[in-house]
Amino acid sequence: MGSPAIRLSGVSFSYPDGVEALRDVGFDVAEGESVGIVGPNGAGKSTLTLLLAGFLPPRDGIVEVAGIRVGRSTVREVRRRLGLVFEDPEDQLFMGTLYDDVAFGPMNMGVAPDRVDEIVRGTLAMVGLDTLADRFPGHLSSGQKRAAAIAAVIAMRPAIVVFDEPTAGLDPRSRRRVIEIIGALGGSRIVVSHDLEAVLDCCRRVILLDGGRIVADGPAEDVLSDGALLDAHGLEKPHSLMSASEHRHVHAMRLGCADAGAPHGGREAAGDACACSEAGPMPARRRATP
Numbered sequence: 001m002g003s004p005a006i007r008l009s010g011v012s013f014s015y016p017d018g019v020e021a022l023r024d025v026g027f028d029v030a031e032g033e034s035v036g037i038v039g040p041n042g043a044g045k046s047t048l049t050l051l052l053a054g055f056l057p058p059r060d061g062i063v064e065v066a067g068i069r070v071g072r073s074t075v076r077e078v079r080r081r082l083g084l085v086f087e088d089p090e091d092q093l094f095m096g097t098l099y100d101d102v103a104f105g106p107m108n109m110g111v112a113p114d115r116v117d118e119i120v121r122g123t124l125a126m127v128g129l130d131t132l133a134d135r136f137p138g139h140l141s142s143g144q145k146r147a148a149a150i151a152a153v154i155a156m157r158p159a160i161v162v163f164d165e166p167t168a169g170l171d172p173r174s175r176r177r178v179i180e181i182i183g184a185l186g187g188s189r190i191v192v193s194h195d196l197e198a199v200l201d202c203c204r205r206v207i208l209l210d211g212g213r214i215v216a217d218g219p220a221e222d223v224l225s226d227g228a229l230l231d232a233h234g235l236e237k238p239h240s241l242m243s244a245s246e247h248r249h250v251h252a253m254r255l256g257c258a259d260a261g262a263p264h265g266g267r268e269a270a271g272d273a274c275a276c277s278e279a280g281p282m283p284a285r286r287r288a289t290p
Contacts, residue, residue, distance in 0.1 A: 003067035004028040005160050005188040006052065006082075011061035012212075013047055021047040023212040026061070029188055031159075036199035036220060037192040039209035040234030045192045046087075048209070049164050052190070053084040066159060080109065083158035087165040089149035093137035098129060098148055101137055105156040123155045127181050143174025150181055160188040167195045196224055196238045208233060 006029035013022040021044045029035050037045050050056045051063055054075035063070040066081040086092055095101040102120045111119065124130040127147040132140065137148055146166065153161060163182060167175045175198070182189060182202045191202050199206060199220065206223040208216040210233040216223050224230070225241045 003064070005031045005033065005066060006190070007062070007064040008051075009062045009064075011051065011058045011063060013044075013051060013056060013059050021212050022051070022058075024061070025209075025212070025214055027207060027214065027217060029160075029190065032186070032188055033205065034189045034191070034203040036203035036206040037190060037209060038194070038196060038199060038206055038224075038235065043209040043233075044212040045209055046164060049084060049162050049190075049192055052162055053082060054078050079158075080156070081158055082160040082162065083153035083156060085150050085153050085161065085163045085166060087168055089145040090137075092149045092152050093145060096136065097133065098124070098135050098137050098140070099133040101148060102151050102155045105152060109156060119155050119157075123151045126154075126184070127151045128177065141174070143170050143177060146170060146174065146178055147181060150178070154185065158187070160190070161185060162190040162192070164192050165194065166191065167193065167198045196235065197240060200224060200238055200240065208235075210234070 006027075008028075009026045011022055011025045012020070014020045025044075025048070037048065039045055047056065051058055051070070052065065054070045057071070065078045068074050068078055068081070070078050093101050095104060099120055102123055103116050106116045106119050107113075121130065121133070124133055127150055129144060129147055129151065132144065137145065140148060150163075150166070166178050166182060170178060175195075179198050179201045182191065189202065191199055193199050203220050206216070206218065206220045207214055208223060208229070215233060216226075216229060221241065224238055227237045230237055
């Protein structure tokens with residue numbers, strides 16, 4: 001049996017000011033597995049992504065990518081196998097045209113020019129930006145920039161891609177497009193996100209971090225349907241996993257009801273039922289691809 005795509009064992013990390021971001025974190029990610037990393041702000045999620053890509057060294061423990069221990073001497077080889085899509089796409093888009101941004105990685109890997117052109121055009125087509133190859137990246141929309149940043153990473157053909165908040169700040173159409181792009185990728189994927197609905201769409205497995213520790217690790221629907229667990233760690237159950245009664249309760253809270261049967265603004269006196277009681281269950285969702 002081969003090495004896992006990613007292995008962390010006893011990993012801890014502290015920043016220079018003494019803040020401990022990760023404490024004794026350990027897990028494996030199998031080849032081809034899709035894993036969501038969720039948790040409240042300050043849980044250690046972004047620090048974890050930086051350790052995986054070799055931007056930060058662990059204080060204790062071991063980080064391995066494709067069987068290679070991540071360290072100063074191996075970081076270049078690690079980044080050939082693992083690509084990191086940053087939360088802010090402008091951190092990855094710095095060339096004069098979109099074509100050049102996507103070509104930058106393959107060219108620096110020594111890929112032949114004719115092959116680079118083939119990779120760039122195929123990758124741009126895959127993310128729906130093939131007609132914008134000559135566009136200045138700064139003139140793209142937020143959704144197009146996010147897709148462009150993904151293209152710049154996957155053009156290098158990494159076996160593992162890590163996404164840091166890939167749907168943050170996007171409108172619904174752009175968000176759905178990014179989810180579709182992630183879902184269509186092969187290889188191993190790690191999606192770090194507060195968008196739990198997107199995690200459900202993209203990932204089969206979820207790891208919940210809080211206070212720098214793993215507090216849950218299991219099938220995505222099992223972890224994300226545990227309302228008590230999520231509430232204890234500053235998260236909310238995705239609406240698509242809520243029961244009809246839970247959905248009514250959330251609707252009631254938004255309208256200021258004490259519960260799903262409470263009246264609104266004197267409607268009880270008028271004999272009207274609370275609108276919250278009319279809320280039905282959310283439709284069944286499609287499952288993440290393996």
